[in-house]
Amino acid sequence: MSSEVCPPEGPPTIRVIAMPADTNPAGDIFGGWLMSQMDLAAGTVAARRSRGRSSTIAVDGMKLHRPVKVGDEVSLYAAIEKVGRSSMRIRVDAWRRERHTEESHLVTEATFTFVALDGDGRPRPVDEVPA
Numbered sequence: 001m002s003s004e005v006c007p008p009e010g011p012p013t014i015r016v017i018a019m020p021a022d023t024n025p026a027g028d029i030f031g032g033w034l035m036s037q038m039d040l041a042a043g044t045v046a047a048r049r050s051r052g053r054s055s056t057i058a059v060d061g062m063k064l065h066r067p068v069k070v071g072d073e074v075s076l077y078a079a080i081e082k083v084g085r086s087s088m089r090i091r092v093d094a095w096r097r098e099r100h101t102e103e104s105h106l107v108t109e110a111t112f113t114f115v116a117l118d119g120d121g122r123p124r125p126v127d128e129v130p131a
């Protein structure tokens with residue numbers, strides 16, 4: 001089995017079913033919906049690592065390998081690649097599993113950068129937990 005049909009081991013950060021309301025005019029799943037799911041997955045990891053508020057500051061290297069279809073189970077895997085002073089670089093991979101099969105495929109990848117924020121919305125050190 002090639003690595004493209006073999007998702008990472010362990011549970012995904014989040015998992016969701018693609019619904020008809022998430023389609024583009026052509027009937028495939030809208031790329032913006034997928035990107036928002038990836039942002040949510042990265043945000044979950046950022047919130048846990050920084051133990052507080054954080055915000056997306058950049059998205060790099062977004063690549064859409066293949067379409068997502070209505071009914072697909074979409075699994076988002078997010079992992080920290082690098083922690084800076086206030087920033088966290090988080091790699092996110094999205095995988096689809098067609099509803100009636102066991103086969104999975106990598107559909108999208110991107111790197112999100114989040115910034116840990118203080119109560120006033122300003123950057124704070126990732127390891128400086130807000131009161």
Ligand SMILES: CC(C)(COP(=O)(O)OP(=O)(O)OC[C@H]1O[C@@H](n2cnc3c(N)ncnc32)[C@H](O)[C@@H]1OP(=O)(O)O)[C@@H](O)C(=O)NCCC(=O)NCCS
Pocket residue numbers: 054055056057058083084085086087088113115121122123
């Ligand atoms: C997040 C925000 C408060 C950061 O303020 P800022 O003054 O731009 O931040 P700084 O220039 O001090 O940079 C903060 C960190 O982000 C990093 N950074 C800035 N721009 C970046 C970019 N384009 N790509 C990657 N990292 C970047 C900096 O290197 C720094 O990292 P470090 O502290 O680990 O060294 C501000 O940019 C903002 O409010 N942006 C809007 C965010 C938003 O609305 N997101 C959508 C909703 S979540």
